[in-house]
Amino acid sequence: SWKSAERGFAQSEMAVNIGGVRLVLDGDVLNRYPESRLAELINCSTLNYDVIYSLCDDYDPGKKEFYFDRDPDAFRCIIDVYYFGEIHIKRGICPICFIKEMEFWKIHQSYLDECCKSYLTEKEEELAEIANKVKFILDDLDGDPSVNCSARCLKFLWKLMEKPESSLPARGIAVASFLFVLVSSVVMCVGTIPEVQVEDEEGDLVEHPMLEAIETACIGWFTVEYLLRFVSCPNKLHFFLSFMNIIDFMAIIPFYVVLTLTYLGTAMMDLAKVQQAVQALRIMRIARVFKLVRHSSGLQTFTYALKRSFKELGLLLMYMGIGIFVFSAMGYTIEQSHPETLFSSIPQSFWWAIITMTTVGYGDIYPKTTLGKCNAAISFLCGVIAIALPIHPIINNFVNFYNKQKVLETAAKHELELMELQSSDDSLMKATRKCGAAGALESSMRTSRSDNCIPLLEESTRTLKSKDYCSETESF
Numbered sequence: 001s002w003k004s005a006e007r008g009f010a011q012s013e014m015a016v017n018i019g020g021v022r023l024v025l026d027g028d029v030l031n032r033y034p035e036s037r038l039a040e041l042i043n044c045s046t047l048n049y050d051v052i053y054s055l056c057d058d059y060d061p062g063k064k065e066f067y068f069d070r071d072p073d074a075f076r077c078i079i080d081v082y083y084f085g086e087i088h089i090k091r092g093i094c095p096i097c098f099i100k101e102m103e104f105w106k107i108h109q110s111y112l113d114e115c116c117k118s119y120l121t122e123k124e125e126e127l128a129e130i131a132n133k134v135k136f137i138l139d140d141l142d143g144d145p146s147v148n149c150s151a152r153c154l155k156f157l158w159k160l161m162e163k164p165e166s167s168l169p170a171r172g173i174a175v176a177s178f179l180f181v182l183v184s185s186v187v188m189c190v191g192t193i194p195e196v197q198v199e200d201e202e203g204d205l206v207e208h209p210m211l212e213a214i215e216t217a218c219i220g221w222f223t224v225e226y227l228l229r230f231v232s233c234p235n236k237l238h239f240f241l242s243f244m245n246i247i248d249f250m251a252i253i254p255f256y257v258v259l260t261l262t263y264l265g266t267a268m269m270d271l272a273k274v275q276q277a278v279q280a281l282r283i284m285r286i287a288r289v290f291k292l293v294r295h296s297s298g299l300q301t302f303t304y305a306l307k308r309s310f311k312e313l314g315l316l317l318m319y320m321g322i323g324i325f326v327f328s329a330m331g332y333t334i335e336q337s338h339p340e341t342l343f344s345s346i347p348q349s350f351w352w353a354i355i356t357m358t359t360v361g362y363g364d365i366y367p368k369t370t371l372g373k374c375n376a377a378i379s380f381l382c383g384v385i386a387i388a389l390p391i392h393p394i395i396n397n398f399v400n401f402y403n404k405q406k407v408l409e410t411a412a413k414h415e416l417e418l419m420e421l422q423s424s425d426d427s428l429m430k431a432t433r434k435c436g437a438a439g440a441l442e443s444s445m446r447t448s449r450s451d452n453c454i455p456l457l458e459e460s461t462r463t464l465k466s467k468d469y470c471s472e473t474e475s476f
Contacts, residue, residue: 014042015065021072022065029082037106041066074101081111089116095123126404130411134419158232161225177225181291184218187211188286219255222291226252247290301405305398312390312397319386320357327379328353334372342366357383 012027016038030038041055052059058067068075074093078101081087087107089098099120102109112120159166164174190196190211197205207215226248233239240246293299306313328349335343342365343349352365356379367373 014038015063017065017067018070018075019068019072021075023079025079025082032082033107035106037104040106070104071097071101074098075105078102078105078107081107085111086113087111087116088113089119095120096127126408129408130415134415154232154234157228158234161229161232177221177291180218180221181289183214184222185289187214187218191215215255219252222248222252244291244293247293251291301402302398305394305401308401309390309394309397312393316386316390319389320383323357323379323382323386324350324353327357327375327382330375331367331372331379334369334375335367338368338372340368342368353379356380357386359383 013024014027014030015022015024017023025038027042030036030042033039034043037055044051044055056066057069059065060067071093073090074097077087077090077093077098087102089095089112095116099109109117109120160170160173164171191207194205196208196211198208200206226245229245230236230239293303329346331352332343332346332349335341343352349365354360355362356376359380367376
């Protein structure tokens with residue numbers, strides 16, 4: 001049989017069986033890439049078991065066929081490199097697993113086509129996001145038991161105030177904070193209704209005392225929430241520089257500034273100036289509405305989608321800016337011949353161009369000549385086109401980002417389930433090894449798992465295993 005095997009190796013063709021799919025490959029074609037696994041196998045000059053089985057899973061000397069327990073669909077894509085010099089990833093094949101298949105067949109990633117490289121980069125970024133979400137979820141698990149009590153309390157307080165999905169009390173606090181934001185916004189609006197206001201000693205209309213009491217209670221909640229989040233925050237500098245925390249601070253500080261000016265300002269400045277400063281600071285209370293972004297995943301998704309659409313928004317502003325300048329200058333020039341013209345200057349005509357191109361049309365300024373009306377019609381049509389063109393990409397970015405976040409969350413939870421299952425399997429392996437189970441089965445199972453592991457999540461897996469080990473140690 002070994003002599004027949006020698007004749008098989010000497011032939012210029014080789015038969016391979018990839019996951020049950022039999023193929024006959026030409027040796028000259030395979031030798032175009034001598035560093036690949038197939039080229040090494042066909043050029044193998046010895047028939048040592050160690051050499052053969054280091055290159056393939058099995059070999060049948062009678063059929064002269066090499067067996068590989070690999071993905072046949074991925075191999076059909078990889079084999080193209082021998083004939084065409086490049087590789088395309090077909091739809092339905094995981095790019096991460098495909099790269100592992102390329103590494104097994106010893107084909108470099110540089111042979112991937114540019115379109116597939118960009119697709120692979122996108123998937124690697126998604127994988128990194130999944131890894132970050134997994135680490136984020138792992139942070140909610142019980143930490144290292146060696147940590148002191150104060151650190152545990154701070155971490156519990158941080159999860160209670162910042163992560164509503166961590167526990168039922170945390171969800172209750174998030175709902176309460178959301179309701180306080182709504183109540184505060186409603187009170188701010190109702191307080192401006194003259195029928196609800198009351199007169200003070202000087203006869204001026206001020207907010208109703210009941211509304212002021214509700215406002216004070218809301219500010220008290222916001223202040224306590226902000227301070228607790230600041231005390232428990234692991235990174236104080238990042239806390240101060242965070243956009244949402246700046247919004248929270250801007251929603252709180254006007255109340256205390258107004259309170260200070262009301263009781264201490266009259267001693268330092270005129271009463272009329274104090275009242276003007278108080279009214280200006282009260283306007284800043286509208287910043288509380290932005291606190292809703294913290295409690296709404298939909299608003300967060302909308303914000304992230306706008307960030308990803310800066311290019312489209314920049315194009316929109318550029319188109320509108322050019323159109324406003326051109327049509328306002330034309331409108332001013334054309335309307336100068338009319339004795340009752342409303343276009344006194346080009347900068348003043350900017351307002352007319354803005355409300356015309358955005359299809360608002362307040363009617364406070366309008367052309368009176370025939371050419372001016374034609375100019376207005378053209379500016380109207382150009383404004384509609386300029387606004388409509390970037391809208392579709394922005395909507396697509398929002399939908400794609402929203403769907404992507406849902407998929408990533410599902411994938412992260414699924415990865416955690418797989419990690420827990422793998423950790424339980426490892427524990428079972430340890431128990432069976434103590435009972436004298438065969439080591440070959442364990443090694444084969446580890447080999448099969450290694451083909452599906454994700455490198456970016458290995459650190460998270462080790463973290464989960466260390467937590468399981470700590471829990472087992474505590475139980476003993």
